[in-house]
Amino acid sequence: xxxxWPLRFREFADRSxxxxxxxxxxxxxxxxxxxxxxSDGLTSSDKEFxxxxxxxxxxxFDLPWTSFAYRWARRQSKPQDLNYVILVPTLRCNLACxxxxxxxxxxxxRGFDWSDETLKAVLAFLKTIEGSEIKIxxxxxxxxxxxxxxxxxxxxxxxxxxxxxxxxCTNLQHLDEAAWAFxxxxxxxxxxxxxxxxxxxxxxxxxxxxxxTTFFSNLEAAVARYPEGKISALPTVDVxxxxxxxxxxxxxEKYGIRSVYLRPINHQGFARKLDQGENxxxxxxxxxxxxxxxxxxxxxxxxxFMEEYYFSQCLKRVLxxxxxxxxxxxxxxxxxxxxxxxxxxxxxxxxxxxxxLSRIGRIDLSIGDVTSGIDRSKVQTLNSGAFNHFDPDCIHxxxxxxxxxxxxxxxxxxxxxxxxxxxxxxCGRHLAIFDKVFEVIYRQDEASKASVAxxxxxxxxxxxxxxxxx
Amino acid sequence: MIPLRxxxxxxxxxxxxxxxxxxxxxxxxxxxxxxxHDVCLEAVDANGAxxxxxxxxxxxxxxxxxxxxxxxxxxxxxxxTADRIIxxxxxxxxxxVTERCDQLCVMCSQPPKKQHVDLFEHFAIAxxxxxxxxxxxxxxGEPTLFKDQLLGFLARVMRAREDLHFHVLTNGQxxxxxxxxxxxxxxxxxVVWGVPLYSAEPDVHDEIVGKPGAHEKLLSNLAFLCRVGxxxxxxxxxxxxxxDGLPRLARFLAASVPFIQTWAIMQLENIGYARxxxxxxxxxxxxxxxxxxxxxxFARSRGIDVQLYNFPLCTVPLPYRxxxxxxxxDWKRTYxxxxxxxxxxxxxxxxxxxxPKEHGYAGLGRAA
Ligand code: SF4
Ligand code: SF4
Numbered sequence: 001x002x003x004x005w006p007l008r009f010r011e012f013a014d015r016s017x018x019x020x021x022x023x024x025x026x027x028x029x030x031x032x033x034x035x036x037x038x039s040d041g042l043t044s045s046d047k048e049f050x051x052x053x054x055x056x057x058x059x060x061f062d063l064p065w066t067s068f069a070y071r072w073a074r075r076q077s078k079p080q081d082l083n084y085v086i087l088v089p090t091l092r093c094n095l096a097c098x099x100x101x102x103x104x105x106x107x108x109x110r111g112f113d114w115s116d117e118t119l120k121a122v123l124a125f126l127k128t129i130e131g132s133e134i135k136i137x138x139x140x141x142x143x144x145x146x147x148x149x150x151x152x153x154x155x156x157x158x159x160x161x162x163x164x165x166x167x168x169c170t171n172l173q174h175l176d177e178a179a180w181a182f183x184x185x186x187x188x189x190x191x192x193x194x195x196x197x198x199x200x201x202x203x204x205x206x207x208x209x210x211x212x213t214t215f216f217s218n219l220e221a222a223v224a225r226y227p228e229g230k231i232s233a234l235p236t237v238d239v240x241x242x243x244x245x246x247x248x249x250x251x252x253e254k255y256g257i258r259s260v261y262l263r264p265i266n267h268q269g270f271a272r273k274l275d276q277g278e279n280x281x282x283x284x285x286x287x288x289x290x291x292x293x294x295x296x297x298x299x300x301x302x303x304x305f306m307e308e309y310y311f312s313q314c315l316k317r318v319l320x321x322x323x324x325x326x327x328x329x330x331x332x333x334x335x336x337x338x339x340x341x342x343x344x345x346x347x348x349x350x351x352x353x354x355x356x357l358s359r360i361g362r363i364d365l366s367i368g369d370v371t372s373g374i375d376r377s378k379v380q381t382l383n384s385g386a387f388n389h390f391d392p393d394c395i396h397x398x399x400x401x402x403x404x405x406x407x408x409x410x411x412x413x414x415x416x417x418x419x420x421x422x423x424x425x426x427c428g429r430h431l432a433i434f435d436k437v438f439e440v441i442y443r444q445d446e447a448s449k450a451s452v453a454x455x456x457x458x459x460x461x462x463x464x465x466x467x468x469x470x
Numbered sequence: 471m472i473p474l475r476x477x478x479x480x481x482x483x484x485x486x487x488x489x490x491x492x493x494x495x496x497x498x499x500x501x502x503x504x505x506x507h508d509v510c511l512e513a514v515d516a517n518g519a520x521x522x523x524x525x526x527x528x529x530x531x532x533x534x535x536x537x538x539x540x541x542x543x544x545x546x547x548x549x550x551t552a553d554r555i556i557x558x559x560x561x562x563x564x565x566x567v568t569e570r571c572d573q574l575c576v577m578c579s580q581p582p583k584k585q586h587v588d589l590f591e592h593f594a595i596a597x598x599x600x601x602x603x604x605x606x607x608x609x610x611g612e613p614t615l616f617k618d619q620l621l622g623f624l625a626r627v628m629r630a631r632e633d634l635h636f637h638v639l640t641n642g643q644x645x646x647x648x649x650x651x652x653x654x655x656x657x658x659x660x661v662v663w664g665v666p667l668y669s670a671e672p673d674v675h676d677e678i679v680g681k682p683g684a685h686e687k688l689l690s691n692l693a694f695l696c697r698v699g700x701x702x703x704x705x706x707x708x709x710x711x712x713x714d715g716l717p718r719l720a721r722f723l724a725a726s727v728p729f730i731q732t733w734a735i736m737q738l739e740n741i742g743y744a745r746x747x748x749x750x751x752x753x754x755x756x757x758x759x760x761x762x763x764x765x766x767x768f769a770r771s772r773g774i775d776v777q778l779y780n781f782p783l784c785t786v787p788l789p790y791r792x793x794x795x796x797x798x799x800d801w802k803r804t805y806x807x808x809x810x811x812x813x814x815x816x817x818x819x820x821x822x823x824x825x826p827k828e829h830g831y832a833g834l835g836r837a838a
Contacts, residue, residue, distance in 0.1 A: 052721075066696050066697060067727060070729045319771055453767075457770070458767045459766075460764075465768050
């Protein structure tokens, strides 16, 4: 007697149906298969197909059963040791981007930097981290305004951990000799915002010619000075005034950055004060999907392959188990596990978004501080909502094994986490991106196949590598 | 070729294990620091070298002592020979547990024999003397025909030497649920089980290994290995009978054996039965890489790590070369005429010493 693992399904625009099981095994079929499946009328060829594709088993502990259990287990994320700390040594900044994502204060403001005591407590906290490897991300404000604090943390970590890496998230506006010298080190990396071509960047960030020129000349100097991989950049996209994507890609490629992580203007921080108009989500999804198509076409045209970072993550997540580097597609998505944020006042936050949300006073999502330690009971409260397994909507969704959760995003938008999933922005974004993933992988044209292969890191991709059953 | 067996003179009845030491090679070492199984270089003359240890003396003939310093020998005094069972300078050391086997593979490189001598006691001593951090191969015949001794040996050595790793080649026919405890007793992060599976089709696999029902048994034991958390390197020797089935095998692995650490696709070794059956078995990967490529792409698209073992680099298309590490052990490696000016040579494992000069690859050296 063959036992079937339960299947969920989703219908696409072309009337084809995607079927997926809990372990992320999937195939495409049609309505008549759905009928047979639902009415207990599977044919022997259905059964043979399902057995071959790992959707059924004969008895507990046999190979198909064991493999299914293994694939399911490997799709779940497990809490990892703390190895990534985001530090905000100052909130002050020398730029005022229209939608600053990090709730900055003016460069001359007082009381928004770590005090001596805070620095001491941060170092004491870092000392308690057990692993031998650490990654530190300096956020702000503009962290280079407090080079002294960055130096102190870096010196400490280099001595304390056998391997330490540092990322400075900077606007690249004011780089004096000391800053260049700090960035010079091989263990130190630069992350910046680059919103597209000059015009878009100026409109969204720098607001005047001189500052734009400074930014681009500093970026160019850094690119010339350092090896590829030292500098990463993120574009922030305003859905009401999207940049020219072709120009954006050109700009990124020029600076040796082939992976572009497209992000909408953040709902949190000061960004939420901006009116993005009705249907920002639908417009974002459309923009993102168009961007993927542009990438595919451009990759094919130029032969120089670029990717959209999050799309590639989701693509791998669909096809592999274990591909959950990005926290949004982790399930469960445990807070204060492998990474944590320390704010300018020494408070801990589970994510940078939680920090910004707390700063605008909507809710306090801090989870302790460097002196008193991590507030585990609060973390547990957050964790109790941080998985999609039992969500009444997700359990019916074919994308559940690939998808994740974002409690903080839900709170920030709706002030609660118990909305019907389909009404949340997180769900809307993920339904759309997984729809796009499945649309693209089942395409047959050369351009799409070549991009999918490159994004997966393999030589050739072809629709014959996907299961279709009729 | 590096000699694995050397001539010795020893005054003893029974086989024994020693490690060779020369103090010139270990400046500052006190003689007192010797292990009871160490013998130390005393004198060298034109014909040989004299070693002395707690149990007596040993004379090594016909090899320069500097080449064998730190080696662990299994000495057979009756025959006047010693096997260098652990060469301190080599990353490829393999203990041959038995020559018996219950399968009879069409390409077996070491056709099985009936007789068996249990050497586990000697192996345990030898493993204890292995260099720091070594990986020791266990092979046969079929080592798990002596499963209890094998698992006991592994547990004992791994407990005593937390730096050692093991790589065990097994046909996977002999595990059962009763072995759970013995398997759990091993530090699973330090043992890799190399298990061959040739095809997703039971008939093809059974035909290759010469044992009806082997496929079915293997699959249920793969499930067992998964459940005990063992690291599995799945090995598929490429041959004409299974080459076209590689894409299907890849799909089978992704669905049903996804827990493997690595899928190793191995080019055929021209020795043993493979030599006899060469023209029937050898698949020229330089002429037709397509089924291999499709198998690799599928497996890797599902996150399975794939490696190509024993493939001359120039027979592998460029996009797949990074998957073909140099795998032929130093002591059995050679290069051919076509390799003379090859720019890939430093990264290429070349050929088995015994590979025929008529190598069979239509595309050999084309990449050079
Ligand atoms: S959040 Fe939406 S897309 Fe994700 S699993 Fe739940 S229902 Fe599906
Ligand atoms: S020609 Fe070069 S790549 Fe080919 S087998 Fe010889 S050394 Fe290797």
